[in-house]
Amino acid sequence: MNEMSATQWQSDGELAEETRRLVAATETMMAANARHHSDGIENLRLKAIVHELPDFLYVKDRDSRFVFANAVVARSHNFDNAADIAGKRDFDLFDFDLARKYFDVEQEIMSTGVPALDMEEIIPVAGGKPMCRLTSKIPLRNDRGEVVGLIGVSRDITERKRQEDLRRGQSALLEMIARNEPLEMILEALVLLVEAELDGIAGSILLLDRDGTRLLHGAAPSMPGAYSRLIDGTPIGPKVGSCGTAAWRGKPVIVSDVTIDPLWEDFRGVAAEFGLRSCWSAPVLTSQNNVLGTFALYSNTVREPTAHEMEMVALATHIAGIAIERKRGDERIYFMAHHDDLTGLPNRAFLKERMAKTLFQAGRNNRKVTVAYIDLDNFKDINDSRGHAAGDEVLKELAARMANCVRASDMVVRLGGDEFLVVLVHQSSHDAGILRRLRELQKAITRPVSLDGEELLVTSSIGVAAFPSGGSTPEELLANADQAMYRAKELGRNTLQYHSGDGENAVDIPLSEEEELRQAIVGDQLRLHYQLQVEVASGRTAGLEALVRWQHPQRGLVPPGNFIPLAEETGLIIQLGLWVLNEACRQARDWQDQGLNPVTVAVNVSARQFADPDFACHVHEALERHRLDPRWLELELTESTVMQDVDKALGIMARLHRLGVRLSIDDFGSGYSSLAALKTFPFDRLKMDRSLVEALPADKTAVAIASAVISLAKTLKLTVVAEGVESDAQLEFLRWAKCEEAQGYRFAKPLPVDEVVKLLK
Known part of the structure; x- marks a missing residue:
C-alpha cells in the first residue's frame, strides 16, 4: 500500500x-x-x-x-x-x-x-x-x-447499532418525560421502541384507574384497534387474562398459550378473533411498589418469551413507571394548586385560568354564559354554634350537591369561605332553561343537611349576571354578579337577583311558590293571628290559639290552608314551626310586659317538627329567649303525630313536661287510635274535633259520642276544649254536658295582635 x-x-x-x-x-x-x-x-x-x-x-x-x-x-x-x-x-x-x-x-x-x-x-x-x-x-x-x-x-455492528438505537430511544423518552409531554405520546413511543427491538411482537400498556379496580387503555400502536377497545376498562382480578391478573398479583404473568391457560378462560374468544396466541404481562410499579398499570407483549405463536424479550419488558415497565408516576405527580400538584382542599371544587386560580377561554369560545359561537354568585345565608351561625368541623361538613355536602346540579360543560368554584360561583354555559344563544336550573340549584342547597342525626337548614342568596349583557370580561361578570348577590341579601336573603345588562341595579327574578314561602319565613312576611278560647260556664278568656298567616306582598293575607301543605311537602314546616313557636312566646311575654293578665298561648306542632331530636331544646330556648314562664305555653299535638313512634314520643313529651309546658291532643275523635293515645300519653287537655262539634246537638250519635268524650276526659282529669263552636245551640249543649272550654266563630274569629290586645283589656 x-x-x-x-x-x-x-x-x-x-x-x-x-x-x-x-x-x-x-x-x-x-x-x-x-x-x-x-x-x-x-x-x-x-x-x-x-x-x-x-x-x-x-x-x-x-x-x-x-x-x-x-x-x-x-x-x-x-x-x-x-x-x-x-x-x-x-x-x-x-x-x-x-x-x-x-x-x-x-x-x-x-x-x-x-x-x-x-x-x-x-x-x-x-x-x-x-x-x-x-x-x-x-x-x-x-x-x-x-x-x-x-x-x-x-x-x-448490528448489535452495537441496536444498543445505540436503544440508548438513544431511552434518552429520547426521558427527555419527553422531562419536557412533560402528553403521557399518551410517551407511552406510545415506548411501545414502538420495544417493538423495534423484537420480531413478531406487539406491545400494549394499560393504566390502572384511580379506584384501582379497572385497566384503561394507555398505548397499543400496533395492536388491532378493536381489541384495544374491547379490553379497555377490564377489571383486575385473580383470573383476568395476563394483564388483569398481573395487576392483581403485582407480579409478571407469562401465558404461552392463551387457548388453554385457565387465566384466559373468559377471554379466549376475543384473543382467537385477533390471532393472539401468547401474552406476557408485567405490572408497572411505583417506587413504593404500588401498581400503576401493566405492560404486555403479544405474539401470534405459542411460545415462551426469550431472555431478551423479558429484558425489554423490564426496561419498558421501568420507564413507564417513571412516566406515569411523574404525570400523576404533576396532576396532583396542578390539582392542589387549582382546587379547594376542603370541597375538591376548583378555586379562584382555576377560575382565572379557565374563565377567559370560556368567554372567548362563547363569543365565537354566539352563546351566553351565566354566572351565579352564591353566598350561604348566616353560615357563620353554624360555625359559632356547632364548631368549624360541623361547618366544614356542611360545606362539603353543599359543594357536592352543587356539582351534581351542573352539566359537564359547567363549572362550580369555591371562591372562599361560604361563597361559591357557578358558571353555566348556554347550549344556544337563547337558553330558556337557565332560570329553571338556577332554581334547582337553590333548591338543592336548601334541602336539609343531616348532621349527627339532626337536620340543618341552609339558605343562600344568589346574584346572577350573564355574558355578554352583564359583562364582557370575567372581572365585570363577577363584579356584577357579586352586586346582585348583595341586593338579594338586602331583600331578605334566600332569593335570586339578576343583574340587568344596562348597568342598573339588580332586578328581581320571579320566584317559585317554594322560594316565596322560604323568603316569607326569613323575610318578615308571616303573621300570627290568635283565636280566643273561653270558659263555657263563665265566658271568661281561658287562652289563645296561635294561627299563622302569610302577608304576601302581592296576594295579601294568605290563609294557612294555602301554604301549610307546601311547607309540609318541602320540609319548610320545621323552619316555619320554629318561627311560630318563638313568635308566640315573644308575643305572650310582650302582653304580660304591657300589664295584661297572663294568658295561655297554644301552638300547633307538626309531625316533622315533633320528630326533631332537638325539639324539646328548641322549646326551652324559645322560653328562655323570651323570658316566658312555661306554664303559659301549650303545645298541640295530633294523635297521628304521637302514634308514629310511641317510645320516642313518650320521651319527648316527658322532657316537655319537665319544662313545665302543657300538652294537648288536637283533633280528638277524627281518628281510630284516640282512646289508645289517651291511655298512653301524658296529655293535659283534649281538643274535641270540629267534625264532631258541628253535628251537635241535632245528631243523636254525635251527642252520645260528645257526651262520652267529655265524661271520659273528666275521669282522666283532662280539660276538654270544643273546637269549631259556631252556634248558640252548640254552646248550650256544651254547657249542659259540662264541657269546660270552647273556641270558634261563636266567640271570635282569629284576630290580629292589636285586636287581641283590645279584647284582653
Whole structure:
C-alpha cells in the first residue's frame, strides 16, 4: 500500500489497527501469489489467518468482481467454499438497486484512488432483520502505483447499532418525560421502541384507574384497534387474562398459550378473533411498589418469551413507571394548586385560568354564559354554634350537591369561605332553561343537611349576571354578579337577583311558590293571628290559639290552608314551626310586659317538627329567649303525630313536661287510635274535633259520642276544649254536658295582635 493510502487509512479511528493488519496480510498474500507461490507454506499460513478473521475481508478487481473473499464473506452469501465467490459481482448477490449502489461507490474509489472509510451499510438478510456493517474500501495498487482493484473490510455492528438505537430511544423518552409531554405520546413511543427491538411482537400498556379496580387503555400502536377497545376498562382480578391478573398479583404473568391457560378462560374468544396466541404481562410499579398499570407483549405463536424479550419488558415497565408516576405527580400538584382542599371544587386560580377561554369560545359561537354568585345565608351561625368541623361538613355536602346540579360543560368554584360561583354555559344563544336550573340549584342547597342525626337548614342568596349583557370580561361578570348577590341579601336573603345588562341595579327574578314561602319565613312576611278560647260556664278568656298567616306582598293575607301543605311537602314546616313557636312566646311575654293578665298561648306542632331530636331544646330556648314562664305555653299535638313512634314520643313529651309546658291532643275523635293515645300519653287537655262539634246537638250519635268524650276526659282529669263552636245551640249543649272550654266563630274569629290586645283589656 503506497504512502498516501496508508496515511489516509491511519485517520480511521474505528478499524485502523485491525485494517492495517488485514491489508498488510492481504498485500503479502497477493505478493506471494505474484511470485508464483515461491513460498507455499507461508502462503497457506496467511490464508488460514485471513479465513479465521471474524470481519469481512475481500478483494475485487477493476470491474468490481470478487478476486478473493474470506470465509465470513462466503458464509454471508451461503457459499460453503470461499473460492466459490471468486468471479462474482454484487449484481449476482443482491438486488439490482443495492448492487448498483455498491458498484458506483467502488468505481469512484478506484477511479479517484481515494478510499472510503467507515461507511455504514445496511445489508438485507433473508428471513430476518437487516445487518448493519461498518465498511472501509481502499484502492489496491500494483508495483507501478496503478489501481488494479480494491480491498474491502467490513465489521458486523448490528448489535452495537441496536444498543445505540436503544440508548438513544431511552434518552429520547426521558427527555419527553422531562419536557412533560402528553403521557399518551410517551407511552406510545415506548411501545414502538420495544417493538423495534423484537420480531413478531406487539406491545400494549394499560393504566390502572384511580379506584384501582379497572385497566384503561394507555398505548397499543400496533395492536388491532378493536381489541384495544374491547379490553379497555377490564377489571383486575385473580383470573383476568395476563394483564388483569398481573395487576392483581403485582407480579409478571407469562401465558404461552392463551387457548388453554385457565387465566384466559373468559377471554379466549376475543384473543382467537385477533390471532393472539401468547401474552406476557408485567405490572408497572411505583417506587413504593404500588401498581400503576401493566405492560404486555403479544405474539401470534405459542411460545415462551426469550431472555431478551423479558429484558425489554423490564426496561419498558421501568420507564413507564417513571412516566406515569411523574404525570400523576404533576396532576396532583396542578390539582392542589387549582382546587379547594376542603370541597375538591376548583378555586379562584382555576377560575382565572379557565374563565377567559370560556368567554372567548362563547363569543365565537354566539352563546351566553351565566354566572351565579352564591353566598350561604348566616353560615357563620353554624360555625359559632356547632364548631368549624360541623361547618366544614356542611360545606362539603353543599359543594357536592352543587356539582351534581351542573352539566359537564359547567363549572362550580369555591371562591372562599361560604361563597361559591357557578358558571353555566348556554347550549344556544337563547337558553330558556337557565332560570329553571338556577332554581334547582337553590333548591338543592336548601334541602336539609343531616348532621349527627339532626337536620340543618341552609339558605343562600344568589346574584346572577350573564355574558355578554352583564359583562364582557370575567372581572365585570363577577363584579356584577357579586352586586346582585348583595341586593338579594338586602331583600331578605334566600332569593335570586339578576343583574340587568344596562348597568342598573339588580332586578328581581320571579320566584317559585317554594322560594316565596322560604323568603316569607326569613323575610318578615308571616303573621300570627290568635283565636280566643273561653270558659263555657263563665265566658271568661281561658287562652289563645296561635294561627299563622302569610302577608304576601302581592296576594295579601294568605290563609294557612294555602301554604301549610307546601311547607309540609318541602320540609319548610320545621323552619316555619320554629318561627311560630318563638313568635308566640315573644308575643305572650310582650302582653304580660304591657300589664295584661297572663294568658295561655297554644301552638300547633307538626309531625316533622315533633320528630326533631332537638325539639324539646328548641322549646326551652324559645322560653328562655323570651323570658316566658312555661306554664303559659301549650303545645298541640295530633294523635297521628304521637302514634308514629310511641317510645320516642313518650320521651319527648316527658322532657316537655319537665319544662313545665302543657300538652294537648288536637283533633280528638277524627281518628281510630284516640282512646289508645289517651291511655298512653301524658296529655293535659283534649281538643274535641270540629267534625264532631258541628253535628251537635241535632245528631243523636254525635251527642252520645260528645257526651262520652267529655265524661271520659273528666275521669282522666283532662280539660276538654270544643273546637269549631259556631252556634248558640252548640254552646248550650256544651254547657249542659259540662264541657269546660270552647273556641270558634261563636266567640271570635282569629284576630290580629292589636285586636287581641283590645279584647284582653
